[in-house]
Amino acid sequence: MNQFFHSVTLDKDKCMGCTNCIKRCPTEAIRVRNGKAKIISERCIDCGECIRVCPHHAKKAKYDTLDILQNFKYKIALPAPTLYGQFNNLDDIDIVLTGLKHIGFDDVFEVSRSAELVSEVTRKLLQEGKLKKPVISSACPAVVRLIRVRFPDLCSHVLQLNSPMETAARIAKREAAKKTGLPISEIGAFFITPCPAKVTSIKMPISCKKSEVDGAIAISEIFAKLAAAMEDQKEVEQLSQSGIIGVGWASSGGESTALLSDKYLAADGIENVIRVLEELEDEKIRELDFIELNACSGGCVGGVLCVENAYVAKARLQRLRRYLPVSQNHIDGKIPSGMAWRKNLLFAPVLKLSDDMNEALRMMAEIDKISEELPGLDCGSCGAPTCRALAEDIVRGFAKRNQCIFVMREEIKNVADALSSMGTFLPRNDKEKKEQ
Amino acid sequence: MKNILSFDYIVPGDDFTRAGEASSDVKHKLKQIGYDPDAIRRVAIAMYEGEINMVIHAGGGQVHVEINPEKVDMVLADQGPGIKDIALAMREGYSTAPDNVRALGFGAGMGLSNMKKCTDTMKIDTEVGKGTTLHMTVFIKR
Numbered sequence: 001m002n003q004f005f006h007s008v009t010l011d012k013d014k015c016m017g018c019t020n021c022i023k024r025c026p027t028e029a030i031r032v033r034n035g036k037a038k039i040i041s042e043r044c045i046d047c048g049e050c051i052r053v054c055p056h057h058a059k060k061a062k063y064d065t066l067d068i069l070q071n072f073k074y075k076i077a078l079p080a081p082t083l084y085g086q087f088n089n090l091d092d093i094d095i096v097l098t099g100l101k102h103i104g105f106d107d108v109f110e111v112s113r114s115a116e117l118v119s120e121v122t123r124k125l126l127q128e129g130k131l132k133k134p135v136i137s138s139a140c141p142a143v144v145r146l147i148r149v150r151f152p153d154l155c156s157h158v159l160q161l162n163s164p165m166e167t168a169a170r171i172a173k174r175e176a177a178k179k180t181g182l183p184i185s186e187i188g189a190f191f192i193t194p195c196p197a198k199v200t201s202i203k204m205p206i207s208c209k210k211s212e213v214d215g216a217i218a219i220s221e222i223f224a225k226l227a228a229a230m231e232d233q234k235e236v237e238q239l240s241q242s243g244i245i246g247v248g249w250a251s252s253g254g255e256s257t258a259l260l261s262d263k264y265l266a267a268d269g270i271e272n273v274i275r276v277l278e279e280l281e282d283e284k285i286r287e288l289d290f291i292e293l294n295a296c297s298g299g300c301v302g303g304v305l306c307v308e309n310a311y312v313a314k315a316r317l318q319r320l321r322r323y324l325p326v327s328q329n330h331i332d333g334k335i336p337s338g339m340a341w342r343k344n345l346l347f348a349p350v351l352k353l354s355d356d357m358n359e360a361l362r363m364m365a366e367i368d369k370i371s372e373e374l375p376g377l378d379c380g381s382c383g384a385p386t387c388r389a390l391a392e393d394i395v396r397g398f399a400k401r402n403q404c405i406f407v408m409r410e411e412i413k414n415v416a417d418a419l420s421s422m423g424t425f426l427p428r429n430d431k432e433k434k435e436q
Numbered sequence: 437m438k439n440i441l442s443f444d445y446i447v448p449g450d451d452f453t454r455a456g457e458a459s460s461d462v463k464h465k466l467k468q469i470g471y472d473p474d475a476i477r478r479v480a481i482a483m484y485e486g487e488i489n490m491v492i493h494a495g496g497g498q499v500h501v502e503i504n505p506e507k508v509d510m511v512l513a514d515q516g517p518g519i520k521d522i523a524l525a526m527r528e529g530y531s532t533a534p535d536n537v538r539a540l541g542f543g544a545g546m547g548l549s550n551m552k553k554c555t556d557t558m559k560i561d562t563e564v565g566k567g568t569t570l571h572m573t574v575f576i577k578r
Contacts, residue, residue: 281477284484354470364465364469
């Protein structure tokens with residue numbers, strides 16, 4: 001596999017080279033070069049903002065299709081609770097789960113079930129006081145990647161617990177192996193995903209060597225097929241085993257309220273998330289135990305691979321949750337060993353100017369100088385999101401000063417002036433010569 | 437030859453909502469330079485507290501920052517009322533901040549002591565009626 005797998009990719013033919021995506025990228029990971037957008041792989045956190053804003057649909061997410069099921073003997077669907085919010089007039093989660101079994105899956109394991117386990121373990125860890133407070137949720141993979149590239153000092157605050165998705169795959173595959181007698185390698189677990197960041201976290205995990213999840217299929221990919229399979233079901237199987245807490249994880253605030261404490265904060269939308277992280281870094285946010293952050297507005301219901309408006313989906317989920325038990329999944333006593341991360345979160349200094357600090361200081365001085373000479377309009381016409389980003393690109397050797405259209409205009413004017421003055425220049429006549 | 441990078445900022449005294457912009461800018465620059473994360477944290481906090489103090493007590497001031505591969509030097513100068521009793525001002529919980537500022541969550545009397553904690557050297561030059569100049573240094577390795 002490529003060193004940097006990304007779910008978020010570009011369809012070159014559709015890209016018009018406009019500046020919508022470069023201006024919205026939270027890690028300044030996109031440049032327009034030769035009329036087409038280019039994603040800087042090391043910087044991309046797969047948040048999907050560019051997919052959301054691209055008016056030409058040139059930014060897209062790579063994910064698996066139902067064809068991947070053929071590679072396994074026993075197939076388990078791992079639906080994100082967000083999936084339930086996509087359907088109108090749904091009054092029973094089991095209709096969705098039964099539908100999944102009609103479109104090719106042998107079994108389902110709700111991610112909301114393992115979310116309840118993660119909530120219980122988080123509560124326990126907080127009570128034991130072993131975590132560095134405030135603890136930052138690790139459920140949103142885009143947020144974890146954002147912290148990894150931009151907030152070195154906060155890496156140690158990230159909750160090093162596997163996500164509900166990862167935990168679901170682990171439990172579901174082991175349960176299925178017992179039930180069917182098949183080896184684990186012939187059992188496939190597939191996440192029904194609301195976002196590209198989850199796809200990347202399966203193909204290129206940062207919390208372990210290899211994910212237990214075997215594929216990720218977009219909600220938008222199976223929506224039509226699943227909706228059809230949900231019509232006229234002769235028999236609705238009783239499959240759902242999650243409660244208010246688990247289903248609540250789909251929207252912002254759900255993970256925090258499950259901690260049954262009021263010392264939390266929940267922020268959603270990538271810009272808001274960055275603002276909170278900046279303040280956390282400066283120790284301006286104190287006296288809180290838990291920080292829930294979701295890159296998408298509204299939480300997972302706002303993912304770019306959903307079909308329904310985030311707020312409509314959230315309202316539907318509130319209705320679906322109403323008569324459920326609070327929580328239906330519990331750990332017995334101690335924390336299962338498989339739930340902890342296998343690797344620590346290490347800072348990835350992708351924005352660093354140079355490994356040699358003396359050189360970095362020189363470059364920074366140069367960036368400041370060039371940046372002052374640029375017009376400061378941040379128009380994006382040069383292909384970089386801001387004038388400062390262009391100055392950085394120039395100093396790093398990736399761009400030229402006259403990519404700025406204002407600098408170029410100045411250069412053209414100088415050339416034109418020079419030509420024009422040459423045009424009016426007359427050779428001296430004989431009379432003048434004599435006078436000299 | 438060692439490269440030294442220096443920056444100057446004016447902290448406006450009349451706009452509380454802009455306090456903290458200078459320390460935020462220095463923080464971003466230090467990250468790009470590849471400074472030690474703990475040193476960045478200490479610089480950002482010390483400078484932030486200093487900026488807030490200038491706005492609350494002195495009607496703003498000037499900040500001069502010098503960065504080299506070993507350390508960050510900060511000089512925060514204001515033309516405010518000065519500090520009458522430095523020892524008292526350094527005490528945790530002691531504050532002369534007005535109520536309207538406390539209502540925003542500032543003025544808990546932790547500013548100077550927090551700055552002392554975060555920095556490796558701190559020197560206060562102050563004269564009542566003339567102003568205060570603070571010299572702080574954070575070394576990359578403590």
